[in-house]
Amino acid sequence: GQQLNQSPQSMFIQEGEDVSMNCTSSSIFNTWLWYKQDPGEGPVLLIALYKAGELTSNGRLTAQFGITRKDSFLNISASIPSDVGIYFCAGPTTSGTYKYIFGTGTRLKVLA
Amino acid sequence: GAVVSQHPSWVICKSGTSVKIECRSLDFQATTMFWYRQFPKQSLMLMATSNEGSKATYEQGVEKDKFLINHASLTLSTLTVTSAHPEDSSFYICSASPGQFNSPLHFGNGTRLTVT
Numbered sequence: 001g002q003q004l005n006q007s008p009q010s011m012f013i014q015e016g017e018d019v020s021m022n023c024t025s026s027s028i029f030n031t032w033l034w035y036k037q038d039p040g041e042g043p044v045l046l047i048a049l050y051k052a053g054e055l056t057s058n059g060r061l062t063a064q065f066g067i068t069r070k071d072s073f074l075n076i077s078a079s080i081p082s083d084v085g086i087y088f089c090a091g092p093t094t095s096g097t098y099k100y101i102f103g104t105g106t107r108l109k110v111l112a
Numbered sequence: 113g114a115v116v117s118q119h120p121s122w123v124i125c126k127s128g129t130s131v132k133i134e135c136r137s138l139d140f141q142a143t144t145m146f147w148y149r150q151f152p153k154q155s156l157m158l159m160a161t162s163n164e165g166s167k168a169t170y171e172q173g174v175e176k177d178k179f180l181i182n183h184a185s186l187t188l189s190t191l192t193v194t195s196a197h198p199e200d201s202s203f204y205i206c207s208a209s210p211g212q213f214n215s216p217l218h219f220g221n222g223t224r225l226t227v228t
Contacts, residue, residue, distance in 0.1 A: 031214045042118070042205045042219035043156070050214070088155065092214055098144060100217055102156045 002027050004089055004103035012109045019076040021106040023089030032072040033090040033100070034063050043088060047074070079110050114210050115139050118220025125196055125227055133191045133223045135206030141186035142208035146217065147179075150203040159204075162189040196227040 006023050013019055023032070031050055035043035047058050049065035049072060056063055062075045072089055089103040115138040125131050135145055143164045148156040160181055161169040168181035178200075180192040189208075193200055203224050207217040 033216050035219075040203075040222070040224065042116075042207075042222045045216050045218060048216045090217070099146065099158060099161055101158065102148075105155050107153075 002091075002093055002101055004091060004101060006087075006089060006103040006106050008106060009104070010107040010109070012111060013079055015079060015081060015110050015112050017079055019079055019083070019108060020073065021075075021087060021108075022071060022073045023103045024071040025091070026070070028069040029072075029091035030069070031092050032063070032065050034061075034072070034074050035088045035090060035102075037086045037088060037105075039085075046087075076108075079108075081110050081112055084108060084110050113139050114218040116206065116208050116218050116220040118206050118223055120223060121221060122224040123226070125225070127197055127227055128195055130192055130194045131196055131225060133193075133204055133206070133225075135189045135191070135208070135220055137187045137208045137210070140208075140210035142189075142210065143186060145183060145189040145206055145208040147181065147189075147191050148205045148207065150205060150222075152203075156205065159191075164189075193225065196225070198227045201225055201227045 004025050033048050034046045037043040047056050047063040052069050054065040060077045064073045087106045090100045117136045119134045145162040147159045149159050150156050159174045162181045162183040164183045170176045183189040203222050205222040207219045209215040209217050
């Protein structure tokens with residue numbers, strides 16, 4: 001079945017540094033979503049991408065829809081302590097039913 | 113916009129009892145809602161797709177008699193964990209989308225279930 005692999009699994013960075021993470025799949029996706037989850041809460045939508053090559057920003061966050069449609073990237077610039085959390089990518093399955101699968105997640109820790 | 117409310121946020125119950133979790137879309141109508149389960153330090157695992165006015169579609173390996181889903185209206189879906197056991201302890205999260213296919217999902221804040 002379709003799977004989404006995220007890397008890195010976890011990262012520790014210093015406050016102020018930039019962060020890059022990616023999400024890859026063996027199959028094509030038509031939509032890429034990026035979410036952030038804080039401990040004990042539901043995921044919050046950060047950015048939605050709908051077109052190959054699309055580059056979209058949301059404040060200090062920038063995400064790109066890969067040209068091959070099999071990957072997506074999320075960058076965070078000038079990280080701050082509240083960026084701590086787990087970042088998930090997600091995409092709709094192409095199996096004919098409307099449902100989303102989630103990536104394995106990237107756990108981010110920011111050191112002040 | 114696109115607010116999803118989930119209740120309760122946490123519940124502790126005794127083994128053998130049933131627990132109902134509610135998921136409401138507050139400012140939009142949702143013909144489809146999704147229920148996910150999340151174990152500590154793991155990703156979200158889709159349990160079932162809840163369809164208004166019809167039966168839910170369960171993912172492979174999810175017991176439909178164990179996890180009863182009712183989508184009684186366009187703004188409410190409920191998940192009932194029947195005869196709960198300690199292994200059912202987990203974080204349950206619902207989600208919905210105000211749009212059509214490919215529209216982003218918006219999530220509730222989750223329910224932490226602990227079965228003693």
